[in-house]
Amino acid sequence: MREELHPLVDESPEDRALPVLALVRENVSSSRRRERAAAALESIRDRMRGVTGVDEELDRLRDESRG
Template identity: 75%
Template sequence: MSAMREELHSLVDQLPDDRVQPVIALVRENLLASRRIQAAAALERIRDRMRGVTGVDEELDQLREGSRG
């Protein structure tokens, strides 16, 4: 375990029980925000790569409508 994680565990262990839930909620919120940021960045990279490519929408439609077997 990294030193930062160990420190977090140590700090959480020192909290009164009624203060643990808000800390966990904050960590979860930051984790979800980080994932959304990563997803948005990945989508932007894909958009950049697809700029100027013709027929992409039509090909995606064909794949969606085609056999999935």
Template identity: 90%
Template sequence: MSAMREELHLLVDELPESRVLPVLALVRENVSSSRRREKAAVALEAIRNRMRGVTGVDEELDRLRDESRG
């Protein structure tokens, strides 16, 4: 186990039980959003590959990717 993971385990072990749930929720949220970003990147690459050679597609996909999500 990496030193950072080990430290996380030690810190969680020191928390009062009432604070463990919020920490777990935060970790789960970050894991979930990380997976969504990875899936979106894979989907974008698949679209880019299918549309290769079509004029303007790369620029439009770049614009959509870089656009603010709100």
């Protein structure tokens, strides 16, 4: 997909390419935040294993929409 994006950006007028690039950057940033949050929750889950109610609370936090 990356190979397809470069020629498309090169061929597009700048005023058309900039909004697309901004959208791509936003999605990449958002994806990385979700990955880091999931890794942090897993780390917490490992450290708190065996404590009553922790798994349910972490599941609730993970599944809850953060808008």
